[in-house]
Amino acid sequence: MTDDLRYVYAVCRPLAAPLHADLTGVAGEPPRQLAHEGLVAVVSPVPERDFAHEPLRAHLEDLDWLAATARAHQSVVAALTTVTCPLPLRLATVFRDDSGVRAMLEDESERLRRILDRIDGHVEWGVKVWLGDSGDGAGGADGGPEPSAAQPRRVPESGRDYLRRRRAGNAAREESAARAEVFTRRLHGDLARYAADARLHPVQSGPLTEAGSGRNILNSAYLVPRARSEEFLELIGRAEGTLPGLRVEVTGPWAAYSFTDGPDGPEAGGTP
């Protein structure tokens, strides 16, 4: 045990109740609370052979290992979210030993308390907007004109017809993209006004996204008072379905992962 390092999941105010006994974290170890001057770090031991700098770097390039670690990290943070408003740390924050964790709590005390105050009573909601089918040139997904479907197949299409059809398809695609952008800006604006804070994540693409989801045009996070979450979701519900071809996806409630940088320095901020 003395060779183990300390993995830190989150920092929070002292908890009223102990952590659930069945809870396990990274490396299958149960997390515990390490208190220091009014702050609590939630930590668990991790083996040095996996979590020292070099092995950790190698492991993180393994998507399966990364996924398992991310899920274990999240399961601890999610458990904390049911009893407090934890301040999650970046994945794979590892200290040499307990005294290293205590020193961190001491040195970073002011910043940690400031962010804890800001997120107190809040949860994070994720909102993604997907635009129809990603448009492989076949057209029809957005309901745009597709005259070729009505033409008898045995009549070869002339070059002019082809170009006309192509232009019509392009115009329809551009129009639906423009409408989608207006919808998305308005939705983000409405939600950001309602929320205490908002962040934009990069839009999602690639195999990790669900096949056939379409094109992701908004991937944002909102810091919302827990007590107002239902109204916030109703706001999304009302916007949903007002524009055909668009799908709105909500995730959460999350711990305030996206709001740990302070109001002045958003890493993924800005407006669309």
Next chain:
Amino acid sequence: MTASVDPFAQREIALVDLLDRLLAGGVVLAGRIADVDLVRIDLKALISAVNAQVPSPFAAVDDGRDPSESPRTRDLPDPE
């Protein structure tokens, strides 16, 4: 859809949503901590590593597109 949105029902979390938050969010403890042996990994570098494992979504799309549409993709990172 509205009916299915129960505020505190935690559904299965997609890995991509998790990584959005865990690799880019969360408090970063900077190296200015004195006398603490903190293991630090640059997760920003990792994100690009993860993306590199993953073929560009635009490669397939480009094949079906007019040449006139290709400028859209020019400012995207090279799939290499």
